[in-house]
Amino acid sequence: MYDVVLLTLGSERDAPGGGCGSGDACCGGTSDPAGKPPAAQPDAGSQTNTGGERCATPRVPVLACADELTARGARVETVTAYSDAEVDEVLARLDAPARPDGLTWPDPDSKVRLVVAAASDAQLRAVVRRLVRRYAPPPSRRPAELAGNRTVPDLPPIGVLPLDPARGGPHRDLVAQLGLPREPAAVAAAxxxxxxxxxxxxRNDGGSVTLDGALLGAADDAGRPLHWRGRVEVDDAVLSDGTDPILACAIGNAGGYATLDSLPLLTAGDPADGLVEVAVAVPVPARSTLGRKRKIRYEVRRARGRAVAVIPRDERVPFLDDGVEGELSRKRSWWTEPGAWAVYQG
Structure with missing residues (x-):
């Protein structure tokens, strides 16, 4: 028999007394960026969750999943966390017994199973981020059993219960991309x-994680992409040396992340190949068929590798990372942790 914790992230306005820690566990975990959202749009559904009303409404899928789990013999507890500390209290149940070296480590034989009821990819990312912070050892205390290409151990698997059924449609969320079950009964079975x-x-050197992808760039009030400049390197490949007017830069970890005017930026994303896929779109002037007008087409440069670094030349570059808004003002590096996190699948 398993103990199953069904974890929902509540918005800070729902919490008694308010307050939501660092923002990871808020209903979307967003910050306010300068400028407009990127002109290129994620074709996965990890959009920023701005619908605070959802967090105040009891989730029917959570109740249905809890009933199904109970009917299958599990002991079920539903928890709504309003802060990082409350998320951490839940994650502590996945800890292994105390180690001689004092590191906090996940228990591979745990009888506790975690289901994250997520209204957005950003909420799922918030939980995985807390898992990384809990179990990643300091570099000075790196244990011998940790793989050479990893900075974290195998994180405990997560069941994912989507709270927005519409995200399985054209604007797919990560659950749809990965082909995971969406219905409460199917999630319970998985x-x-x-x-x-x-x-x-x-992982990135800003202290966060990315499950699906990041999109760097901005648009004006009419939705036209704004140029920005920066150096973009993927391992030894240079996609931009900092002089190109970049329209968008997509960094993908899963199955393809963004489009620009219906042009796919990423085409070969694989969430389990140990590589990150990166694309940079730059404008290229071209003449029309009549040779009278000059129009702009897009050139997309792509590369795959273990790590990517972006060094902005402009003062601020807005971005979406798993749907969470932010702003890049200095070098940011992402690197791949192969097989670091896991999901239950049917």
Whole structure:
């Protein structure tokens, strides 16, 4: 018999007394960027969750999933976390017994299973980020059993219960991309009887993680992409040396992340190949068929590798990272942690 924790992230306005820690566990975990959102749009559904009303409404899928888990013999607890500390209290149940070296480590034989009821990819990312912060050892205390291409151990698998059924449509969320179950009964079956699928994780030197992808760039009030400049390197490949007027830069960890005017930026994303896919779109002037007008077409440069670094030349570059808004003002590096996190699948 398993103990299953169904974790929902509440918005700070719902919390008694308010307050939401660092923002990771808020209903979308966003910050306000300068400028407009990127002109290129994520074709996965990891959009910023601005619908605070959802967090104040009892989730029918959570209740249905809890009932199904109970009917299958699991002991179920539903928890709504309003802060990082409350998320951490739940994650502590996945800890292994105390180690001689004092490191906090996940228990591979735990009888506790975690289901994250997520209204957006950003909320799922918030939980995985707390898992990384909990279990990543300091470099000075790196244990011998940790793989050479990893900075974190195998994180405990997560069951994912989508709270927005519409995100399985044209604007797909990560659950749809990965082909995971969406209905509460199917999620319950996957958590108790399904297999575990290990997936790559992107960490970055800003202290966060990326499950799906990041999109760098901005648009004006009319939705036209604004040029920005920066150096973009993928391992030894240079996609931009800092002199190109970049329209968009997509960094993908899963199955293809963004489009620009219906042009796919990423085409070969694989969430379990140990590589990050990066694309840079730059304008290229071209003449029309009549030779009278000059129009702009897009050139997309792509590369795949273990790590990517972006060094902005402009003062601020807005971005979306798993749907969470931010702003890049200095060098940021992402690197791949192969197979670091995992999901239950049917």
């Amino acid at each position: 958590v108790l009887d399904g297999g575990v699928r290990r997936l790559d994780l992107l």
